Amino acid sequence: MSSAASLPPFRIPVWRRAVLKVGSNLLAAEGGGLDDRHAGPLAAFVQHSVDQGREVVLVSSGAVAAGRAVLRQHALKATGGGLAARQALAAMGQVPVLEMWRRLSARPVAQVLLSHDDIRHRRRYLNARATLRELLALDVLAVVNENDTVAVDELKLGDNDNLAAIVASLIEADVLLIASDIDALYTGDPRIDAAATPIRQVSQVTPEIMAMAGGSGSVVGTGGMRTKLKAAVTAAGRGIPTALFDGRSAATVAALGHGELHGTWFHATAEQRLHARKHWLRHLPAVAGGIRIDEGARHALSDRRASLLPGGIVQVDGEFRRGDMVAVYTADGLLLGQGLCQYGAAEVRCLAGQHSRDIERVLGYSHGTEVIHRDDLVVLDRLLAGAW
Ligand SMILES: Nc1ncnc2c1ncn2[C@@H]1O[C@H](COP(=O)(O)OP(=O)(O)O)[C@@H](O)[C@H]1O
Numbered sequence: 583m584s585s586a587a588s589l590p591p592f593r594i595p596v597w598r599r600a601v602l603k604v605g606s607n608l609l610a611a612e613g614g615g616l617d618d619r620h621a622g623p624l625a626a627f628v629q630h631s632v633d634q635g636r637e638v639v640l641v642s643s644g645a646v647a648a649g650r651a652v653l654r655q656h657a658l659k660a661t662g663g664g665l666a667a668r669q670a671l672a673a674m675g676q677v678p679v680l681e682m683w684r685r686l687s688a689r690p691v692a693q694v695l696l697s698h699d700d701i702r703h704r705r706r707y708l709n710a711r712a713t714l715r716e717l718l719a720l721d722v723l724a725v726v727n728e729n730d731t732v733a734v735d736e737l738k739l740g741d742n743d744n745l746a747a748i749v750a751s752l753i754e755a756d757v758l759l760i761a762s763d764i765d766a767l768y769t770g771d772p773r774i775d776a777a778a779t780p781i782r783q784v785s786q787v788t789p790e791i792m793a794m795a796g797g798s799g800s801v802v803g804t805g806g807m808r809t810k811l812k813a814a815v816t817a818a819g820r821g822i823p824t825a826l827f828d829g830r831s832a833a834t835v836a837a838l839g840h841g842e843l844h845g846t847w848f849h850a851t852a853e854q855r856l857h858a859r860k861h862w863l864r865h866l867p868a869v870a871g872g873i874r875i876d877e878g879a880r881h882a883l884s885d886r887r888a889s890l891l892p893g894g895i896v897q898v899d900g901e902f903r904r905g906d907m908v909a910v911y912t913a914d915g916l917l918l919g920q921g922l923c924q925y926g927a928a929e930v931r932c933l934a935g936q937h938s939r940d941i942e943r944v945l946g947y948s949h950g951t952e953v954i955h956r957d958d959l960v961v962l963d964r965l966l967a968g969a970w
């Protein structure tokens with residue numbers, strides 16, 4: 583088997599926001615529990631990226647492996663196998679996982695546990711997104727994992743590769759970074775196929791590429807290469823490229839900090855991203871009613887692609903709830919576009935004409951400074967001009 587070191591590195595495009603997924607195999611110690619040997623250089627990579635003005639959200643596995651060690655440490659006996667036992671292990675293990683990242687990070691860490699329901703339900707999805715955005719703004723390291731406690735088998739996000747791709751889409755990351763225990767995608771499962779060769783770039787995950795992937799090479803890993811390829815497909819569907827690399831190699835991790843990938847790069851085109859989002863926003867039906875805005879806000883939305891702030895709102899028609907798709911009109915009633923509203927109609931009525939900084943004073947709480955965030959807004963004249 584030839585190794586990925588035989589190929590020239592891939593120069594990754596400059597990115598501003600990334601999701602870094604750290605797999606179980608990198609965190610599980612041989613005799614059980616956690617080993618921070620590989621997590622150390624990865625935490626240093628995150629810090630280095632932040633120092634350069636970038637943002638990184640971590641998706642970390644390892645809870646089940648860590649939970650097993652807690653059980654042993656305290657000489658506890660599992661009451662049985664099955665799902666509940668695994669969930670209990672994960673619940674116990676989240677503590678040492680967080681503790682490890684806290685120890686390795688110069689910044690405060692925050693735990694974000696997500697479940698299937700949080701992704702499927704729009705309101706919960708928006709809440710999760712708002713929290714992650716806030717944590718990024720606070721410069722806090724968000725450590726995401728699946729909320730195994732409430733995830734039953736048929737409603738599981740499944741593996742953290744998939745979760746990482748969803749989080750990348752949630753925070754609109756520029757790149758998904760998957761740190762694994764293998765240095766590239768190979769033409770076949772390297773454990774079985776001695777002639778397998780590494781691939782540096784994949785322009786699209788085709789059925790032929792999918793057929794190259796086998797399952798996990800270890801007992802702690804969940805999905806193997808197959809789930810990584812599926813994650814790359816999910817991410818590419820949102821226009822997010824994926825980098826797969828060997829998180830056991832400190833040199834590879836350090837090189838990544840300088841934009842050099844010694845792994846596999848899965849391309850995603852900008853058109854894919856625009857198309858997916860434009861399509862999604864455009865086809866979500868708007869609720870009855872809407873928001874009328876003044877000339878300054880119209881200019882900001884259509885010419886500067888800005889978010890809708892409370893100050894530019896002159897009138898609220900009808901009823902809608904937080905998270906609903908709401909039509910936006912000019913003051914004289916021309917339809918300008920539509921977007922996902924961060925506040926319900928009653929709240930927007932209170933906020934109309936107010937400065938963003940006064941939201942908390944007016945409502946007693948805040949869901950953010952934007953009434954409609956620019957990422958959630960589709961402006962029709964841009965669409966028609968094909969520029970969105
Ligand atoms: N075509 C392939 N190329 C590379 N690795 C493969 C391939 N098919 C299967 N694998 C296996 O996938 C493993 C990585 O996945 P996994 O064990 O789930 O790790 P993680 O904990 O990082 O998610 C590799 O160690 C390798 O044994």
Ligand SMILES: N[C@@H](CCC(=O)OP(=O)(O)O)C(=O)O
Nearest residue numbers: 605606643644645646742804
């Ligand atoms: N929530 C589980 C995730 C396990 C998992 O998916 O692991 P991985 O092999 O990294 O995809 C844990 O923390 O143990």
